Amino acid sequence: MGTIYFFDKHVKKHLMKGTRAVNPSNSDVFSDGVSCIREEDVNLWFYTKAGITIAFDSGHRNFPNVKREFEKIGINANDIEHVFITHVDVDHAGGIDKNGNNIFPNAQVYIGKDEEQYITGKMHRMTKLGFVKLSVGVSLKQGYILLSDGQVTDVNGIKVEAIHVPGHTLGHMCYLVDESILISGDCLAINKNGGYPFFDFFTQFPDMNKKSLVKLRETLKNKPVKAVCTGHSGYREYGQSTFAHIDETAVFDKKIHFDEYAPEDYTKY
Numbered sequence: 001m002g003t004i005y006f007f008d009k010h011v012k013k014h015l016m017k018g019t020r021a022v023n024p025s026n027s028d029v030f031s032d033g034v035s036c037i038r039e040e041d042v043n044l045w046f047y048t049k050a051g052i053t054i055a056f057d058s059g060h061r062n063f064p065n066v067k068r069e070f071e072k073i074g075i076n077a078n079d080i081e082h083v084f085i086t087h088v089d090v091d092h093a094g095g096i097d098k099n100g101n102n103i104f105p106n107a108q109v110y111i112g113k114d115e116e117q118y119i120t121g122k123m124h125r126m127t128k129l130g131f132v133k134l135s136v137g138v139s140l141k142q143g144y145i146l147l148s149d150g151q152v153t154d155v156n157g158i159k160v161e162a163i164h165v166p167g168h169t170l171g172h173m174c175y176l177v178d179e180s181i182l183i184s185g186d187c188l189a190i191n192k193n194g195g196y197p198f199f200d201f202f203t204q205f206p207d208m209n210k211k212s213l214v215k216l217r218e219t220l221k222n223k224p225v226k227a228v229c230t231g232h233s234g235y236r237e238y239g240q241s242t243f244a245h246i247d248e249t250a251v252f253d254k255k256i257h258f259d260e261y262a263p264e265d266y267t268k269y
Contacts (some may be wrong), residue, residue, distance in 0.1 A: 004125065004137040005061065008090045013267050016041070021189070021199065021252035023262035025234035026269065027072040032226060034181055036235065037069035041266040042091045045229040046075060047177050052156045055083040056175060056183045057231070058095030058103055061138075066095075066103055082155050083107040084147075084162075086185025087169040088118050088138045089125070092231065098141045110153065112164060113146035115171025123170065126204055136169075147173060165216050167209025168198055174216060182220065182228045182238060187213060190233040191259040194244030199252055206249060213246040233259070 016022065027037040035046045039059040046053050053075055059066070070077050083104045085093050088111060095103040117123040118136035125136040147153070149164035161176040168186045175183040186202070187209055188195045197213060200206045225238040236242070250258050263269065 002137040003134055005090050017265050018254045019252040020257035020259050020262040022232040022266055023234055023259045027069045029073050030235055035073045039063045045183055049158050054155050055080045057086055057092040060091050061094030061097045061100035077103050080104045080107045084110045084175050087172045088115050088136050090137050093138045098139050109144040110147055111144055112171035112173040113148055165212040167205050167212045168203045179223050180226045182225050184228050184230050186231045189250035190236050194241030196245045196250035199250050217243040
């Protein structure tokens, strides 16, 4: 098990316990074709239209009882033929890691073109203690498709626009689905007061993320967006508050809680 996988599985839950920082939605079906499953601290998102379902992110590697979560929303993972990855962190791309049990065995995988450098090892994911460089940890099978900023993919009548939002990682992508559903990955953390840049501790380039959110806000300015499907803040209605605090950063702390409605321990749900 790599260092980041070890951190994700064994350390992060203790670091985050009591902070009330993450508040993913429970596995459920929402309006406008949106559904999700929850894997402890993270959400995987799905969009269904005319009998076709596409996926966004793949969650943790070898997450236990994931089949049960799919059953809750009536989706068979084997039927998913397209999965768009926001970024290749272990909690978002671990579910399609070639060294684990691929939850989408029949799916074409899409990632941002600047995200590939983490897969190939040309870029480390983060530096800790000033000198320890950690790799992303995820390995993908060849055959994934690289997406550029603004590139639109048509999946049997479903329009998926890739929006490059670097900062959390260099190739981080958001996806705008049929002009109305924003899959935001880990660029935003949202609470009752609105959206903030994602927690600095987990973000590789925090200042870059802030600048990217300004660009994202402008890109969506005249779009009929209804909902934001986040990585760790669950399902949120889109509105003026979505980018209300993008000049400051979300913080997690045991004394200053980011989201008063978030669980004390995200592993218990």
